[in-house]
Amino acid sequence: MQTDYQKEWIKPGGGWTAIIAPGGSILDGPLKGKEGILYAGSGYGNDCEYGALA
Numbered sequence: 001m002q003t004d005y006q007k008e009w010i011k012p013g014g015g016w017t018a019i020i021a022p023g024g025s026i027l028d029g030p031l032k033g034k035e036g037i038l039y040a041g042s043g044y045g046n047d048c049e050y051g052a053l054a
Helices: 004-009
Strands: 016-020 026-032 037-042 048-053
Touching: 016 037, 026 037
Parallel strands: none
Antiparallel strands: 016 026, 037 048
16 A cells, blocks of 8 residues: 555656766666666776666
8 A cells, every 4th residue: 555655756657767977967868668777887087888778
């Protein structure tokens, strides 16, 4: 059974996902309307790898 809070904030099928950098920019995504995996990895300096597996 869901609480009133859960009913208000947790909506089936209405979510999305993204990878957000510490500065607030979106690195990858948003992934909406389908299932998949977003990934990101970083090395030293400005090296960054990201993408989506859907």
